[in-house]
Amino acid sequence: MNIKKILKVVLPLILGGILVWYSISKISFPVLVSYFKEAKYQWIFLGLFFGILSHLSRAYRWKFMLAPLGYTPRFTNSVLAVLVGYLVNLAVPRAGEVSRAYALTNYENVPFEKGFGTIVAERIADLIMMLLIVALTLFVQFDFIYNLLTENFNPAKIGIGFVFLVIAFFVFSSFVKKATSGILLKIKTFILGVVEGATSIFKMKNKWPFIFHTIFIWVMYVAMFWATVPAIDGLEIPFGGILIGFIAGGFSIAATNGGIGIYPIAVAGALALFNVETEPATAFGWIMWTAQTAMIIVFGGVAFILLPILNKNKNV
Secondary structure (H helix, E strand, O other), X not given: OOHHHHHHHHHHHXXXXXXXXXXXXXXXXHHHHHHHHHOOHHHHHHHHHHHHHHHHHHHHHHHHHHHHHOOOOOHHHHHHHHHHHHHHHHXXXXXXXXXXXXXXXXXXXXXXXXXXHHHHHHHHHHHHHHHHHHHHHHHHOHHHHHHHHHHHOOHHHHHHHHHHHHHHHXXXXXXXXXXXXXXXXXXXXXXXXXXXXXXXXXXXXXXXXHHHXXXXXXXXXXXXXXXXXXXXXXXXXXXXXXHHHHHHHHHHHOOOHHHOOHHHHHHHHHHHOOOOOHHHHHHHHHHHHHHHXXXXXXXXXXXXXXXHHHOOOOOO
């Protein structure tokens, strides 16, 4: 393993450790422990139930991507591969996609490059869903976001900044379109891949089941966040706050391994916009992150053990 690969693993862990310390500094450890002790776990388990449904749906959706390639893996193996992928991502960011494709290569004879390609296409669909949730949040909370911006920034400067961004976007787009090498060509290739992946969904034989499961997965993600709110007595968050908190938490997961350290900070910061006090907001972020992480560790660990056992007759 070269230095670059080591840094990709170690640096996020170091950053996560620093952020854990910073987050704990916002709420004393004994107080945080008391929130965990007093939490209403029936709501936490309901949230986890929604999370499990999303994982099952993701595994089922995968077959719609593999079918046109001529592969029909067993649903059990698809579920276990998805769970193992989430577990691996906790240790090494983005390595879960590789392990997930490798599992089907081992146990279902799906060529690695084809399995990995379907996962990339799935991620494009997920990216689109995340952007749609952001757009929905902007629509639902337009007045709130507008007032927040105008209260903290000069409206004239916001207008000038918006015009500047539009101009910069068109100028940058023209350069990207003409790119034949370098970083701009990589950006161009990525954007074309996103567009191609998005439009290919509508060319699938089972496009509507695929779209249904894609929407269902993300509804379950939001439902998991929403269902956990009542776990903390007296915590009240409006629907717009739930959406903004969910988005903040979602983006934070990409920053460190599984959002360690930064997830509670991001969620607490989002909820602070809705005048939620620091202590319960931070405690909620920790409870959400702990529940999700524990679910991945437990089910991912079980999946890691079960995959070779249930496929002991397969050549690996």
